[in-house]
Amino acid sequence: MSERDDILQAVYEVILDRKGALPESSYTASLLHKGIDKILKKIGEEATEVIIAGKGGIREEIIYETADLFFHTLILLGHYDIAPRDVYDELRRRFGTSGHVEKANRNGR
Numbered sequence: 001m002s003e004r005d006d007i008l009q010a011v012y013e014v015i016l017d018r019k020g021a022l023p024e025s026s027y028t029a030s031l032l033h034k035g036i037d038k039i040l041k042k043i044g045e046e047a048t049e050v051i052i053a054g055k056g057g058i059r060e061e062i063i064y065e066t067a068d069l070f071f072h073t074l075i076l077l078g079h080y081d082i083a084p085r086d087v088y089d090e091l092r093r094r095f096g097t098s099g100h101v102e103k104a105n106r107n108g109r
């Protein structure tokens with residue numbers, strides 16, 4: 001898959017553009033402007049909504065709330081200039097390794 005077809009990458013690039021935008025010009029710009037504590041608060045709220053949707057078991061709501069969580073997590077990555085591909089690389093590094101083995105190799109993290 002090319003980066004152009006990767007929606008997480010595409011949204012991430014919009015988020016980076018919004019870093020230079022006026023807060024009143026967009027939701028993303030206003031959240032970035034409010035700073036890291038507000039970004040983290042939104043992630044906490046969105047994660048809670050994923051949990052509630054997960055308990056409810058309604059497919060569309062789980063998808064909708066997960067998209068909100070992904071989006072706000074991308075804003076966190078954007079805040080720190082961490083590209084989605086860095087997260088993909090970490091997942092690739094873990095791919096094929098059992099979760100139990102991966103945990104044992106975390107060296108106290």
Ligand SMILES: N=c1c2ncn([C@@H]3O[C@H](COP(=O)(O)OP(=O)(O)OP(=O)(O)O)[C@@H](O)[C@H]3O)c2ncn1[C@@H]1O[C@H](COP(=O)(O)O)[C@@H](O)[C@H]1O
Nearest residue numbers: 011014015018025026027028029030042045067068071072
């Ligand atoms: N994917 C999203 C996306 N997902 C969710 N949201 C917004 O995230 C907000 C979360 O909803 P909430 O009700 O929790 O938030 P709120 O009440 O508006 O905000 P708070 O007062 O709680 O902080 C809503 O305003 C949603 O519209 C998004 N806003 C933007 N994007 C993407 O980001 C791009 C840039 O958006 P703008 O920054 O608005 O131009 C868009 O083209 C989209 O691709």
